[in-house]
């Protein structure tokens with residue numbers, strides 16, 4: 001499924017769950033923000049929570065959201081590096097070690113993404 005179709009699907013799901021589309025737009029990608037039933041603002045495209053700061057009603061990412069996003073990109077970069085190494089690696093022992101590292105990185109990525117959504 002294309003990214004755009006996936007976004008539309010997610011938006012439809014959010015609306016079905018009782019979320020509403022707001023007139024606010026995401027500070028990062030300027031997509032329309034959704035207000036979840038919990039009252040939180042959500043960007044479908046960035047897949048993260050957006051927090052409104054009272055000062056001038058400016059939309060900013062929450063500090064933890066910024067942290068998790070940067071953590072996620074660090075992990076993705078490492079995973080990419082491991083992937084390249086695995087493609088070139090001939091030694092089964094080193095391959096196994098790379099595989100173990102990859103598995104740890106993926107586990108961390110999964111946790112990071114889960115935390116980013118809460």
Ligand SMILES: [Zn+2]
Nearest residue numbers: 026029043046
């Ligand atoms: Zn966004």
